[in-house]
Amino acid sequence: MHIPDGYLSPATCAVMYAAAAPFWYTASRKVKEVLTSKTVPLLSIFAAFSFTIMMFNAPVPDGTTAHAVGGTLMAIILGPWAATIGVSIALLIQAIFFGDGGILAFGANCFNMAVVLPLVGYFVYRAISGDTPLTSARHWIGAAIGGYVGINAAALCAAIEFGIQPVLFHAADGTPLYCPYGLSAAIPAMMLAHLTVAGLAEGVVSGGVVAFLQRAMPSLMELRKVEEALP
């Protein structure tokens, strides 16, 4: 889902930076309230986890590949705003050092994977887990379904960004200047990859790690509750 440079017009890239900016701003303010010297190492760990889990490309039936992001998991443990910061950092390092995702497209990639993904995933998780005790199965089930829904919401956003390009930006003779595939090609392709493979991967990662932490490190699961109690 890392949109490279050249697929989106510079104008689209500017709009997507503008769309991500208020979320970065809010995240930096919210994180200031909840992050303590004790949770900074955890932000680092989960951001590094997100970076690495994105390297696990899985095959999609149409011959392409897709991967999990780990953003929902970070949102469940540290809160959705910390996840926005954490995934954005992972995407920044990927773009600058590894050429995975563009520099101009960084705003769009952050909007999709660092904003939409953790926020949607988190709200689905909260809707399912509700006020049940932290040992309840509804936490890992909510994490799994939240991960699945979150990454698919992000993929849909990316598909729309790709898909509007040929309509909006083409040469005088109609030849597309940037992404040549319209909505009718981009949406089915992106959704096939994410409704099947990447959604499953994100669901297993979120649900699996939460189930593990519920048993092995329940104190981590309580972090966010502490944060929510703060004014």
Place this chain on the structure above:
Amino acid sequence: MKGINKLWIALVVLALLSPLGLLASGTAWGEWGADEFSAMLGYVPQGLARLAGLWSAPLPDYTILGLGDVPGYILSAFIGMALVVLCAWGLGRLLARAQ
């Protein structure tokens, strides 16, 4: 925090397993290079050709010059994780409440 060391170890294991991500051949949808476009469409969209080479990453596609795919991928994972941790730690400390 108790047990946090286990999470660091888990990250190291994850990095060592990362070459599993190389098993899937093919490119993610919408992440093709200009050469792949020539093969698929017979042309490279003009704007795409102009912007695609905007930035040259030092370790493109998690490869390291002089290393094979697998060791390059593993070392890339470690380098990337180190940079992410550095960045997150720095920003985190900057943003964290003074305690």
